[in-house]
Amino acid sequence: MDTSGAQSIGTTFLSDLDRFLAQNWQQLRCRDIYDIYFKFWNDLKDFRGTSTNFTGLSELLVFRFIIHQIGGSFKKIPINKDTAEFANGNLRIRQGLSVPGMRCRPDITIWKSEELIGVIQIKVFLVNGWKTFQGEMTTFNSLKKLYSDELGTLLLIYDDYTVPKELKIGNSYPFVFLKGNDALLHATLDYYIPSLKRISKANLL
Numbered sequence: 690m691d692t693s694g695a696q697s698i699g700t701t702f703l704s705d706l707d708r709f710l711a712q713n714w715q716q717l718r719c720r721d722i723y724d725i726y727f728k729f730w731n732d733l734k735d736f737r738g739t740s741t742n743f744t745g746l747s748e749l750l751v752f753r754f755i756i757h758q759i760g761g762s763f764k765k766i767p768i769n770k771d772t773a774e775f776a777n778g779n780l781r782i783r784q785g786l787s788v789p790g791m792r793c794r795p796d797i798t799i800w801k802s803e804e805l806i807g808v809i810q811i812k813v814f815l816v817n818g819w820k821t822f823q824g825e826m827t828t829f830n831s832l833k834k835l836y837s838d839e840l841g842t843l844l845l846i847y848d849d850y851t852v853p854k855e856l857k858i859g860n861s862y863p864f865v866f867l868k869g870n871d872a873l874l875h876a877t878l879d880y881y882i883p884s885l886k887r888i889s890k891a892n893l894l
Contacts, residue, residue: 707753714757719870719877722750723847726813747847748796748811752784755797755809758875759888780888790835793828799882807841807882808832815846819853826862841882 706725710717726747730740756763756775763775763782774783781800788798788805799807808829815821822844829842844864856862863881865872879886 703749706750710750710753711757714754714875715873717754717874719865719867719872719874722754722874723867723870726750726847747813748784751809751811751845752782752797754874755782755799755878755885758878759885788832791832793832795828795832799885801884801888805832805836805840806884807843809842809878809882810844811847812844813847815851815853818851819855822853822856822862822864825864829863841884843878843881 729746730743733743734740759777759780759782761777761780763777763780765773766776766781767773768786772786774781774786776782779802783798783800785794785796786798787794788808795808796811797807797809798805799809810825810828812821812825825844829844832842833840842863844862845867846864847867849866849868852866856864865877865881870877
């Protein structure tokens with residue numbers, strides 16, 4: 690049986706999604722990324738009755754968004770047979786790979802040469818509430834101590850279904866909820882990771 694048509698479905702879906710992000714990243718709001726993710730989440734439940742064990746898309750959306758926000762020609766550079774990074778000159782973007790000097794594997798790291806300039810952690814929900822949130826902030830603080838106080842950090846949380854009471858009052862933690870958020874995603878990323886804005890402008894020149 691010829692299954693070539695089915696085998697190309699995944700590539701077609703990912704290519705179409707990436708093309709959409711490339712064409713629209715300047716206009717996409719935080720809430721738009723939330724809507725894209727949860728539309729797929731709900732469609733999946735229509736086909737299998739549950740979204741249990743559905744992972745990867747929440748990180749992919751942000752990772753590819755940043756690739757297009759920065760601009761330039763990124764190339765996939767294999768690290769080993771199972772992993773790779775994307776590089777453009779002295780810029781490197783990694784997903785889910787370990788950071789030298791730490792045991793953690795941040796969802797997204799952005800490097801300029803050997804300088805770590807941005808770390809983004811992504812959660813669909815804060816499953817364990819304040820405990821989960823504190824753990825992410827501890828990771829950020831440890832990375833800043835190891836690398837630089839100027840390191841840009843951001844915790845992106847898709848849904849506000851579980852909001853710890855500690856976050857319902859004024860605070861300066863580097864986090865953003867995507868649900869219902871009308872802010873442009875690229876402006877949000879620029880705010881928390883200032884180096885992104887400088888890099889993007891340089892690549893547009």
